[in-house]
Amino acid sequence: MTISPAPARELVLKVRDLSVTFSTSRGEVEAVRNVSLDVAAGETLAIVGESGSGKSTLVACVNRLLADNGRISGGTIMLDDLDLTAASEKRMTAIRGNRIGLVPQDPMTNLNPVMKIGAQIVEALEVHGLAKGQAARTEAIRLLGEAGISDAEARFNQYPHEFSGGMRQRVLIAMALACRPEVLLADEPTSALDVTVQRLVLDQMGQLASELGAAVLLITHDLALAAERADRVAVMYRGEIVETGPAAELIADPQHEYTRRLLAAAPGMASAKVASVRPAAGEAERENLLELTGAVKKYRIRGRHDPFVAVDNVDLVIPRGQTVAIVGESGSGKSTTARLALRLEDADGGTVRYRGTDVSALRGKELMAFRRSVQPVFQNPYGSLDPRYTIGQVVAEPLRVHKIGDAATRRKAVTDLLDQVALPASFADRYPHELSGGQRQRVAIARALALNPELVVMDEAVSALDVLVQEQILDLMVSLQDELGLSYLFISHDLAVVRLVSHHVYVMSAGQVVESGDPDTIFRSPREEYTKQLIAAIPGHTLTAA
Known part of the structure; x- marks a missing residue:
């Protein structure tokens, strides 16, 4: 299908005809098929779709972090003039976290449980040569505060298990923003966050995109969030992009039946209640x-x-x-x-x-x-x-x-x-x-x-x-x-x-x-x-x- 072009700005990320295949005990499985998309500097492109549609696999490809049984079986991923599909692992190691920032979906598998929170952010800063010693500590505390962690100086010395799920996710966001990357991959970054912190985090991502010209690829199953925060939305279904366009237009007038199903299922504050109003069977008085x-x-x-x-x-x-x-x-x-x-x-x-x-x-x-x-x-x-x-x-x-x-x-x-x-x-x-x-x-x-x-x-x-x-x-x-x-x-x-x-x-x-x-x-x-x-x-x- 024809992909609607990104705005007339410099393209930072360009994906063409990308296909991904996994080798499983049940044979070869094509998880992503012929996906093409552009993300421009300062733009946010949201990828929406149900679980298993290929959204997270797409993000893993951009960062070249597919599971061992997965491979890119076709297409190219261009970061400016560099084809990431052909880059060496040494080159990718230098790019990850520096030119490409990642906010993953699950904080507990991406934070070291035996390492203090502050030390993990300091490590990211030092690895990429951004700060060392006391300067790295000061910057790490600032990043924690920027990501919405209250009492950041005291929290600096705590371990991941001492944080709530939402707070752990905010730590990952702080780490992803540390290097001020050209591309920010946000894979369900706010699924564990309450709405007020979600708003803070998404405001920060939007500010990053506009001030630094970063291209943001936002993976989400929340269509209301996509409509509110993205410049454009692409809908994935069974490994393919079935519809794409400006966020407001796509939400207001979806063309594909799958997109219409997603919109119909999305809960809203005006949606009909589904809670049962009947008492449990045989109850005379509810205990x-x-x-x-x-x-x-x-x-x-x-x-x-x-x-x-x-x-x-x-x-x-x-x-x-x-x-x-x-x-x-x-x-x-x-x-x-x-x-x-x-x-x-x-x-x-x-x-x-x-x-x-x-x-x-x-x-x-x-x-x-x-x-x-x-x-x-x-x-x-x-x-x-x-x-x-x-x-x-x-x-x-x-x-x-x-x-x-x-x-x-x-x-x-x-x-x-x-x-x-x-x-x-x-x-x-x-x-x-x-x-x-x-x-x-x-x-x-x-x-x-x-x-x-x-x-x-x-x-x-x-x-x-x-x-x-x-x-x-x-x-x-x-x-x-x-x-x-x-x-x-x-x-x-x-x-x-x-x-x-x-x-x-x-x-x-x-x-x-x-x-x-x-x-x-x-x-x-x-x-x-x-x-x-x-x-x-x-x-x-x-x-x-x-």
Whole structure:
């Protein structure tokens, strides 16, 4: 197809007829087919499409970081006058991080867990000869602050595990901007970020593009974000670009059926709610399944005398058969509250009760029964799936641990669970590294459902999913709630999604609940200034509410 040209500015990145092939146990798989695109200096081109469409593979090609079983089987990638497909590995090593900056999707696999955050940024500066010693330290602290990390000087000496998921992603953004590259590859850079920090980060990327003439290739499944932030949008489907054009025009008048499907599935603040309004079957009066009363959680932080209060006197109730959501910025205490609910952390004050029983008192068989009834789906599918297990073994693991069924019934259960989350049965024989990020998250959801839990704690469980799969998962959540009376604690920074699925929402800031109530009421008429800021920061909120 004919690709709409970039603006009449100097072309920095030019891709022509690019094809990528992977060698797998099932034979050769062509993941990208005949892709052509241009990105000009100072321009942002967004690539949108569902999980597995080839977006991230395209980014890996530009940086020449394909997996060992992948190869560029055709076409060229020109960085100015240099063909990256023919460049030596030594040349590419000098280019990566210097002329081409990368903000990857998953922070935990791209930060060294045994190396302090500040040291990792200093290393990037020193490797590329930008600064050394105290000057590098000063610049690293400045970059952390620029990326939205508060108290950057103290955070400089912390390790990745001491940061929230969103804060880790901001560190990667600081590292990518350190060398002020000619091309910035941003692969789902804000999928783990709350809307206010997302706005800050994208403002910084836009400023970089305009001030330094950098070409930005933004990979995202968020069409509202693409429409708001990109000059042009290219839509990928099954390895091909099926439509491209100026962002506003493409969103307003999509020509391809696939683009129209993506737009229809994208949640907005005016979208019809999908949360069930029916009570769970057989309930005369809805009981409270889980209750947090005055819950407090504190952490000791290196370099600080006083403990950090992550959860501060939180009251929260999850009725049976309902979805309760927690929203707030990264570091607001959402995920810590979820860990208290799962008893992955013990509260330092207050109580956490499940069916009226203090969970801190559970031991032995009672604790095992609690673990079976309350299942998590974590934010990071890369870290929560054992890379040595096949997908079938991952999904069946809870059944083995709890000694449910025999080998044959477990295999059948795996097939059914994969089908529930829109994955083919053939995926049971694959390994996590063979799946996209969104596909891995669907596997994590399938595993959580294996034990037929009463409560599922979903910590940013749909943030990595494209809009089509996200729509399927949200519909699945509601149908299971209708059928089984399932309850959810739904942690998210996506307020549009929260409004769709929740019956009650708690807004958290700095470890405290600042506002709670019916989601429609809160999002339509928020009382607190903090809640108003969250809503105003939603990408394209004016567009999606139209």
